[in-house]
Amino acid sequence: MIKPVKPDGSWLIELDNPLEVGEIIKIYIDYIVNLPAQEAAFGYTALQVNFQNWYPFIPPLDIQKGWIVNDYSPIGEYIVSEKADFYVDIRSNQNVIIAGAGKEVVNPDNSISFTHLNSRDFTFSASPEYQKISTNLGDLSITAYVFSGNATATKELIRNTSAALIYFESIYDMRYPHKTLNIVEADFPDGMEADGIYFLSTDYLNNYDGTHRNYMTILSAHETAHQWFYAMVGSDQATTPWLDEAMCTLSEVLFFEEFYPSDVDWWWNYRVDYYSPSGKVDISVYQFDNLRAYINSVYLQGVRFLRELRTRVGEEFFIGAIRNYILENKNQIATEDDFFYQFRLFDINSLKERYFSR
Numbered sequence: 001m002i003k004p005v006k007p008d009g010s011w012l013i014e015l016d017n018p019l020e021v022g023e024i025i026k027i028y029i030d031y032i033v034n035l036p037a038q039e040a041a042f043g044y045t046a047l048q049v050n051f052q053n054w055y056p057f058i059p060p061l062d063i064q065k066g067w068i069v070n071d072y073s074p075i076g077e078y079i080v081s082e083k084a085d086f087y088v089d090i091r092s093n094q095n096v097i098i099a100g101a102g103k104e105v106v107n108p109d110n111s112i113s114f115t116h117l118n119s120r121d122f123t124f125s126a127s128p129e130y131q132k133i134s135t136n137l138g139d140l141s142i143t144a145y146v147f148s149g150n151a152t153a154t155k156e157l158i159r160n161t162s163a164a165l166i167y168f169e170s171i172y173d174m175r176y177p178h179k180t181l182n183i184v185e186a187d188f189p190d191g192m193e194a195d196g197i198y199f200l201s202t203d204y205l206n207n208y209d210g211t212h213r214n215y216m217t218i219l220s221a222h223e224t225a226h227q228w229f230y231a232m233v234g235s236d237q238a239t240t241p242w243l244d245e246a247m248c249t250l251s252e253v254l255f256f257e258e259f260y261p262s263d264v265d266w267w268w269n270y271r272v273d274y275y276s277p278s279g280k281v282d283i284s285v286y287q288f289d290n291l292r293a294y295i296n297s298v299y300l301q302g303v304r305f306l307r308e309l310r311t312r313v314g315e316e317f318f319i320g321a322i323r324n325y326i327l328e329n330k331n332q333i334a335t336e337d338d339f340f341y342q343f344r345l346f347d348i349n350s351l352k353e354r355y356f357s358r
C-alpha cells in the first residue's frame with residue numbers, strides 16, 4: 001500500500017507483508033515530474049533543464065531510527081541515499097544536448113541510454129546551447145558542457161578538475177570509480193555536486209581572471225572532492241553536513257598546497273578568514289536561515305577544525321586516518337562516530353569542545 005508520510009506531500013510505499021531475507025520484489029512506478037521554473041539543480045531556466053533528485057528511491061534504513069527521510073531544506077542538501085545501479089533512457093522531443101552521469105550510448109532513434117553503476121544518484125541536464133569539450137586521462141574522460149562563451153575559462157576548468165581528480169586519487173589512496181566525470185555550466189548560483197557529474201555556476205566562468213586566485217579554481221577542486229566525500233563516502237547531508245562539506249573544503253586546501261603553494265595563504269584569507277567565521281561545525285541544515293551563516297559554520301569553521309586536528313595528530317597520521325575513513329566507509333553512509341573513530345588514539349576533547357556542540 002502507499003501512504004503519505006510527510007506533511008510536505010512526499011510518499012512512502014509500505015509493503016503489506018515485510019520482505020523475507022533474500023526475497024526480491026519489483027516495483028514499477030509510473031509518474032510525471034513537474035520540473036519547477038527555478039535556477040537550481042532541480043529546475044529549469046531559459047538556458048537549461050536540470051534534473052537532480054528527480055526520481056523515487058528507497059531511503060536508507062537505520063535500524064534504530066527507522067527510514068532516513070529528511071525534511072526539505074532550502075539551505076544545503078538534505079537527501080540521504082544509498083548507492084544503486086541506474087539504467088536510464090532519455091528521449092527528448094527537442095533538439096538538445098544531454099549531459100548525464102555514467103556511460104552513455106546514443107541509440108538509433110537518438111535517445112540516450114545511460115548506465116551509472118554503484119552510484120549515489122543519477123543527475124542529468126539538457127540544453128540546446130551546450131558545447132561539449134572533453135579531455136582524456138587514460139581511460140577516463142572529463143567533459144565540460146558549457147554555454148558558448150569563455151574558451152579559456154573552460155579549458156582551465158577542465159584542467160583543474162583533471163588535476164584535482166588525479167591528486168585526490170593519490171592523496172586519498174582511492175580510485176575514482178567511474179570512467180567519466182562531467183561538468184555542467186550552471187545557470188544558477190554556486191556549485192552542486194552529484195555522483196559522476198557536477199554543476200558550476202556560469203558566474204565563476206565569467207569571472208575567471210586567468211590566475212588561480214578565484215572561485216572557479218577553488219570550487220572545481222571542491223566539487224571534484226565530493227566524488228570522495230558524498231559520492232563514495234555518503235553521510236547524512238541534513239544532520240551532519242560538515243562530514244562532506246568540511247572535508248571538501250579541506251580538499252581545496254590540499255589541492256592548493258599541491259599545485260599552487262604560493263596561493264595557500266591567499267586561500268585561507270579569501271576563503272575563510274575574510275568572513276570571520278564563528279559557530280559550531282556540527283549544526284544541521286535546519287538551524288540556519290541564510291546560506292552565508294551555514295557556509296561559515298559548516299565549511300569554514302569545519303576546515304579550521306580540520307586544520308587544528310591535522311596539527312594535533314601530525315601530517316602523516318592525519319592523512320592516514322582520512323584514508324582509513326574512506327576505505328572503511330566506502331559505498332556506505334558514514335557518521336560522525338565513524339570519523340572520530342579514526343582519531344581514537346588521540347585526546348581531541350578540547351578541540352571538539354571548541355568546535356562541536358555535542
Ligand SMILES: [Zn+2]
Nearest residue numbers: 222226245248
Ligand atoms: Zn560542497
